[in-house]
Amino acid sequence: MASQTVVVDRADDDERFLATDLLVWFDEPESAPTATQLEGVPPDQRFAARVEDGAHDPATYPGIYGVRPMQLSVPYAGGGRWVPMAGLTWVGVHPDHRRRGVLTEMLRHHVEQTHREGVAVSGLHASEAAIYGRHGWGLASQSTTLSLGRGTTFTAPGLDETAAATTTRLATETGDDLVRRTIECEQRVGEHQPGSVVGDEGYYRAVLRESPERLRDKEPRRMLFAVRDGVDVGLAAFRRTHKWEQHRPQGTLEVHALFGDPATRLALLRRLVDFDLMATVKLPETALDDPLWSWLGPRAASDVLPADNLWVRLVDLPAALPLRSYAADCDVVVDLVDPYAPWHAGRWRVVVDAGEGRAERTDAAADVELPVWALGAAYLGGGNLLAHQRAGLLPDAPAVGELWRAFRTDLPPATAIGF
Numbered sequence: 001m002a003s004q005t006v007v008v009d010r011a012d013d014d015e016r017f018l019a020t021d022l023l024v025w026f027d028e029p030e031s032a033p034t035a036t037q038l039e040g041v042p043p044d045q046r047f048a049a050r051v052e053d054g055a056h057d058p059a060t061y062p063g064i065y066g067v068r069p070m071q072l073s074v075p076y077a078g079g080g081r082w083v084p085m086a087g088l089t090w091v092g093v094h095p096d097h098r099r100r101g102v103l104t105e106m107l108r109h110h111v112e113q114t115h116r117e118g119v120a121v122s123g124l125h126a127s128e129a130a131i132y133g134r135h136g137w138g139l140a141s142q143s144t145t146l147s148l149g150r151g152t153t154f155t156a157p158g159l160d161e162t163a164a165a166t167t168t169r170l171a172t173e174t175g176d177d178l179v180r181r182t183i184e185c186e187q188r189v190g191e192h193q194p195g196s197v198v199g200d201e202g203y204y205r206a207v208l209r210e211s212p213e214r215l216r217d218k219e220p221r222r223m224l225f226a227v228r229d230g231v232d233v234g235l236a237a238f239r240r241t242h243k244w245e246q247h248r249p250q251g252t253l254e255v256h257a258l259f260g261d262p263a264t265r266l267a268l269l270r271r272l273v274d275f276d277l278m279a280t281v282k283l284p285e286t287a288l289d290d291p292l293w294s295w296l297g298p299r300a301a302s303d304v305l306p307a308d309n310l311w312v313r314l315v316d317l318p319a320a321l322p323l324r325s326y327a328a329d330c331d332v333v334v335d336l337v338d339p340y341a342p343w344h345a346g347r348w349r350v351v352v353d354a355g356e357g358r359a360e361r362t363d364a365a366a367d368v369e370l371p372v373w374a375l376g377a378a379y380l381g382g383g384n385l386l387a388h389q390r391a392g393l394l395p396d397a398p399a400v401g402e403l404w405r406a407f408r409t410d411l412p413p414a415t416a417i418g419f
């Protein structure tokens, strides 16, 4: 198809924004007011692409995207630390305009806009894994989904006492009370777990809202909080589905999110595999080094499916590097390839000294040329640069190993929510 001139700017028409999203995702329209449906993406963070040559449907935009103001937990002093992240979401291109560069222009706009707003990192969950790598996002955390049978045994002698001292109770709060309790709990837990993401109140109102059209005959989502010493230390969000086979209950309990330190996860998991009338517990986005694998052994789970989790793009290297701490010293000159960001592309001296990182402009000869996705992948300590080098995706230069030894973390990052 012929290319087209694409201009991206604020989306000034909420109805049109929503209509575009409905067309892209072919969802049933909801009865809730438009403002409620758009909650979690602030009005000044809704963007639309317009094409300047050719007619298009006035009720929709050729393309839309939104940004959630979020916090990302980055590796810091053996734990984590919250830093601002632009959470890219609601990306969609009208079916009549696809594969003609609308997404490409929207992502270029997003990178510029994020930089203008002084945010160094953009993150997203992708609908399809092949989309974002070519635009500079690197796969920063990976996970698996899996299923467990009812009554699964978890063997964790060193954590039994703490898990037993952890009470699990279904939340009785609703509305804003539940939103506040959930945010506070996720902030408390995620700060110690690099790769965690939390949103603002609007985001939590949006994810905790369940419209009648989406719910139909399903059980409303239940929130199970884990409490220790009077403090919320974790939670599991889940829903159950009935099923009967030959007079025997074969229900499925599907977990949507699971937060907590290892002893808390143990307490929550023991409770989740013990609900009446269930035969199967489906777990979401479980990190590759989740303690679960040590408690179970690899064969106790079924339907194990690896997936990409959080994709990270750096939009400002000198601002992003000092935000986290590092495992080893390094001093290399990187020639950064970033076609979307002239302020970013070119040679940087990347230095880590006593755990602190920085990047400064240099005219020195480059030790390695790196695509911007590589630093996004490694930023949380998860995307192994040496493995990418071995796979032929990065240049065969010693500087890649030096960078990786600085960026890597003892445990890979884990991201528990999608957005």
Ligand SMILES: CC(=O)SCCNC(=O)CCNC(=O)[C@H](O)C(C)(C)COP(=O)(O)OP(=O)(O)OC[C@H]1O[C@@H](n2cnc3c(N)ncnc32)[C@H](O)[C@@H]1OP(=O)(O)O
Pocket: 024, 088, 089, 090, 091, 092, 093, 094, 097, 098, 099, 100, 101, 102, 103, 104, 105, 124, 125, 126, 127, 128, 130, 131, 134
């Ligand atoms: C963070 C999020 O919100 S994830 C949600 C993403 N949205 C969706 O999946 C909704 C359904 N899909 C769509 O709306 C569109 O097909 C999009 C947004 C995925 C792509 O939009 P388009 O305008 O068609 O993309 P565009 O023409 O800019 O393509 C850019 C490049 O990405 C490639 N590409 C686009 N979509 C895909 C895909 N689904 N899989 C693999 N490659 C893709 C194109 O081939 C093109 O490659 P090239 O530069 O080598 O030629």
